Amino acid sequence: MKGTGGLWHVRAETGETHEASLRGRLKQEREETKKLAVGDRVMLEMDQRGAHWAIAEILPRHSQLARRAPGAGQGERIVAANVDQVVVVFAAAKPEPHRRMLDRFLVIAEANSLQSRIVLNKIELVDSSEAERAFSDYVAAGYPVHFTSVKQRIGLDELHDQLAGKTSVLTGPSGVGKSSLMNSMYPGLDLRVGEISESVNKGRHTTVGALLHPLPDSGYVVDTPGLRELGMWGLASEHLDECFREFRPHIPQCKFGNCTHRVEPGCAVRQAVAQGSIGSERYDSYLRLREEIEDSERKWAPHTLAKKRRS
Incomplete structure (x- = not known):
């Protein structure tokens, strides 16, 4: 549709x-x-x-992927309905992978109770062992990570098998090769392909609206535009830690039930970071996202209160 x-x-x-x-x-x-x-x-x-x-x-939905509407204001935008998984595609290079953006995608999927898998495309452009080390935090957290190359036909069969029979949202920044990847696995699917601007190293937006494509061997893929602004919707700051999978075993061990995992004594999450069982970059992403959500909550609290009074 x-x-x-x-x-x-x-x-x-x-x-x-x-x-x-x-x-x-x-x-x-x-x-x-x-x-x-x-x-x-x-x-x-x-x-x-x-x-x-x-x-x-x-008809009633069994799931949905929602995000904050882009631009000013506070509103919800439904990206897709009846989704089984979110497939987040980044490039190994050209453009360079942005891990904080990846973490944002993963948090949005977790907040919507959706499974995620990560694809690092254009793997032929880098040393594959270094790429595997760079993304080892995500593997340790339980995320399936696929390393793919359209040019060298690496990892395509494995990813193909994980799309069969499911409705998958295909997302990620522009220019990472989402369309080329799908066209390579499914000849004739004819997803639109964008090119990389050498001057800014950012992909042009080729897909202009979300499209649902039936796959030849069962399943669907929702092709979404490259998202320059990706806002979270409906996630309270105190629940953000639950959207970081590797935090979950440690949260109950924190001394305080409302621990923000910043400076509180007896914080099991910070202890896990110090011991290396939680990656420092993932923890830094959590801190930045928490600050962003709290800023949004402070900004919109008067508006929300006024709305409740009117109703």
């Missing part, structure tokens, strides 16, 4: 694709979580003249 200019392309159970518009009440929906999203399952009806399809009902 994808939306274009007020019309949605809906794939029926028979495999046919129909172009459909929204019924009036669905079109007027203001609440973001109730709006139609890519990946939604719907009921279609033919109009009285038998000329056009209309989406009459959105």
Whole structure:
């Protein structure tokens, strides 16, 4: 399913694709979580003249991937519905992998109770053993990490097997080779490919909206645009630590139940960092993300209180 200019392309159970518009009440929906999203399952009806399809009902979702809407303001944006896993793709080089951005993607997936897997593409550009060491923290935390190369056909079969029969959100920054990777595993899928600008070493945004592609051997992939701004939605600062998998065994051992894992005495998380069982870069990402969420909470607390009083 994808939306274009007020019309949605809906794939029926028979495999046919129909172009459909929204019924009036669905079109007027203001609440973001109730709006139609890519990946939604719907009921279609033919109009009285038998000329056009209309989406009459959105069926209940078993999962969704949500983020904060980009730009100013506080609002939720549904990236995709009925998702089984999030596949986060970064490049080994050109552009260089941004680990804090990766951690942000992983936290958003964890906050939405979704499984994640990491793909480090263009592995032919670097020493593979160094790349494996650099991402060993994620393997230790329980994340599957795939090292792939389209040019050298490395790791493609293993990744292909992990996409079969699932609905996967394919995401990551622009220019890391998401589309080339998918086109290589699934010839004819025809995902759009962007090029790297040498001057800024950032990928151009080729995919302009989330698209749901059926895979030839069962399953779907949601191709999302490269995201320059990735905001978290609905995650309270006191629950951020739970979104770092390797923190979870240590959190109950902290002396204080409301430990922020900054300066409190008896913090088991900081002790684990000192002992090397939690990576220092991952811990630093936690501190930065916690500060960001707390800043947002302070900024929007008066707005939220005023909204509650009005209601």
